Amino acid sequence: EPEVTQTPSHQVTQMGQEVILRCVPISNHLYFYWYRQILGQKVEFLVSFYNNEISEKSEIFDDQFSVERPDGSNFTLKIRSTKLEDSAMYFCASSKHYGYTFGSGTRLTVV
Amino acid sequence: GESVGLHLPTLSVQEGDNSIINCAYSNSASDYFIWYKQESGKGPQFIIDIRSNMDKRQGQRVTVLLNKTVKHLSLQIAATQPGDSAVYFCAENRESNYQLIWGAGTKLIIKP
Numbered sequence: 727e728p729e730v731t732q733t734p735s736h737q738v739t740q741m742g743q744e745v746i747l748r749c750v751p752i753s754n755h756l757y758f759y760w761y762r763q764i765l766g767q768k769v770e771f772l773v774s775f776y777n778n779e780i781s782e783k784s785e786i787f788d789d790q791f792s793v794e795r796p797d798g799s800n801f802t803l804k805i806r807s808t809k810l811e812d813s814a815m816y817f818c819a820s821s822k823h824y825g826y827t828f829g830s831g832t833r834l835t836v837v
Numbered sequence: 838g839e840s841v842g843l844h845l846p847t848l849s850v851q852e853g854d855n856s857i858i859n860c861a862y863s864n865s866a867s868d869y870f871i872w873y874k875q876e877s878g879k880g881p882q883f884i885i886d887i888r889s890n891m892d893k894r895q896g897q898r899v900t901v902l903l904n905k906t907v908k909h910l911s912l913q914i915a916a917t918q919p920g921d922s923a924v925y926f927c928a929e930n931r932e933s934n935y936q937l938i939w940g941a942g943t944k945l946i947i948k949p
Contacts, residue, residue, distance in 0.1 A: 769939040828880040
């Protein structure tokens, strides 16, 4: 069964550093998403991406965040200058239309 | 404001019994609803979905019921097993975009 793959599974970074979270969506999917989940809280939408551009983003997705699909396969989330409150699980998802498939997540710990 | 929420944060069920997890939503424009299961340290796993033109949909051991009149969604799990222990989230999707709006989650505990 096709999977959404995320790497790394866990990343520890110092406050102020840049991080790039990587995702390989399912190959024939058209829509790509990033969500995050702070420990013990609900999943929050960050951004959706379609046709090589952001289609929607939340208030969380400020200027410190960016997404890219550099090579038609990978889908990345960059946080330019991490803050302590960025510590969370970050989930990538993809879909053809409806029916999202989520990756297993990257646990980002900012120290 | 618009929201998707769950009535109970934790539900304990005896193994083998049926469980019902409830969810309320407030936006009548939502046309697609999904239940996800999340085990500790893992990403959300799709369980079952339902569109707003349906009242009921069944899967393997799971049934989703949608009551549009009262904006209520429920997930029924039959003959619960230890592996059903997880946090269950409902999520709604609106026709105008593809963003999922998530509920707070219900932790289901299956007692042996």
